[in-house]
Amino acid sequence: MNETLAIILYIVIGLAVVGGLVPVFLKARKNTQNYTGPRDANDPVGSSADTNATGTLLEERPDAGAPPSTVETVQGDTAEQTVSALETPLPVEGRLVRLRSRLAKSNNALGKGLLALLSSEKIDESVWEEIEETLLLADIGTDSTMELVDVLRERVKVLGTRTPEHVRAMLREELIKLVDPSMDRSLNIDRHEDRPAVLMVVGVNGVGKTTTVGKLARVLVAEDKDIILGAADTFRAAAAEQLATWGARVGVPTVKSDVDGADPASVAFEAVKAGIDGEVDVVMIDTAGRLQNKVGLMDELGKVKRVIEKQATVDEVLLVLDATTGQNGLTQAKVFADVVNITGIVLTKLDGTAKGGIVVAIQKTLGVPVKLIGLGEGADDLAPFEAESFVDALLS
The missing domain is CATH 1.20.120.140 (SRP54, nucleotide-binding domain)
Structure with missing residues (x-):
């Protein structure tokens, strides 16, 4: 009899604990939605012929042992984001x-x-x-x-x-x-008739790619663009959360995986898919940092671009370079240009260096314009590059 009462008591306590946890779990998830957009027969992530059960691409998967993941869209304007109120970015005009x-x-x-x-x-x-x-x-x-x-x-x-x-x-x-003021420094971010413009941001480790994507999101929001961010840097701890926080500050949603080490190409694909379904203007893809002399990592970057192009062209590929690296930045630029066809340069950390001449060297070597420069740690310290304003600053 005592044993029966003990069993009943344990069951009651167990139900009470589960009942208390369910509301907490639901509250934690209420502002995050799994992305389960519509699929069609030609969809490379939706087709059973070339994907596994989690939607990870098998035909170009970098690591067969990578953990399964769920791709989710984190809304940038939800109450549970770390930023309680949306910020208004500074106007783009006149930033430099x-x-x-x-x-x-x-x-x-x-x-x-x-x-x-x-x-x-x-x-x-x-x-x-x-x-x-x-x-x-x-x-x-x-x-x-x-x-x-x-x-x-x-x-x-x-x-x-x-x-x-x-x-x-x-x-x-x-x-x-x-x-060279004749170079076209405009960003290719105009929406196409049936799909958004797609912009990729690439570079080596530590140059500030995720921060640059976040700051660029502010630039586009200031220009009244409707955008989505894709957190395809799945290998650096907290990179996706960092990007989502940047997006949340200006009400921009982020598509990300809930598992570190997930296939970045799948995340990039889902971000573009979400952008097409949502009829946004621009989809921006943040990629993992990689050393330019690591062939496997560079091949993976090319894969991300190819997977995106199964459903949309990549209109802009921005290479982020640290101005303090000097001529080493040229070596990086050449390798990245060979892999993903760089269309523009973002030069960061110009606020703490006398290496501004790298602007000239990069453009002359690659024939690719510097389109944006970073001049500080502030959220709005990313500015469109203007040749005359830049030279005037040098001679001030």
């Missing part, structure tokens, strides 16, 4: 002008150094050597340095007088030519 003082300070050595040298009473061979050294230290590159020095030599000889005003005007004109 507002940040000019910061840029001028960071590149002080280049602009002021050149002005001082060219304003010298006597410009002999030793001065020209100093000018060359200043340009090389700013990572402008050997070819561009020689080209600029030759032009400056000729103009100084013809100029006759070297007042600071004349020197500054001459230097400004030649630097603007070198930075």
